Amino acid sequence: MFINGKEYVTGVFRGDNGENMVTHLYRGNFANPGHPMCSRGWQRVWYYKNGKVKYYEYSIFRNNTSNVGMCKICMRRAELGLESIAKPVNRKPKKIL
Numbered sequence: 001m002f003i004n005g006k007e008y009v010t011g012v013f014r015g016d017n018g019e020n021m022v023t024h025l026y027r028g029n030f031a032n033p034g035h036p037m038c039s040r041g042w043q044r045v046w047y048y049k050n051g052k053v054k055y056y057e058y059s060i061f062r063n064n065t066s067n068v069g070m071c072k073i074c075m076r077r078a079e080l081g082l083e084s085i086a087k088p089v090n091r092k093p094k095k096i097l
Helices: 072-079
Strands: 006-013 024-027 044-047 053-057 060-062
Touching: 024 060, 024 072
Parallel strands: none
Antiparallel strands: 006 024, 006 060, 044 053
16 A cells, blocks of 8 residues: 555454454555554563563554554554654553453
């Protein structure tokens, strides 16, 4: 998908019931989707034993869209020509039970 002359890949989370989750945009192509256009595109979090975030990653079905639709934040950021999110800084880590 091209928006304002830049290439993006749509991606659906490859997890439990991914078809019912919003579709995110990733700044890249099918071979290398790049980084997501919003912090929620990073949907996997790995932790150290002390509970601090080790790193974020994502796992997506590339070039797929869900039945829920596109992420409005991703679309708005792409339309404005903003950069992708290389590392989520505004995500709150999930509590470890």
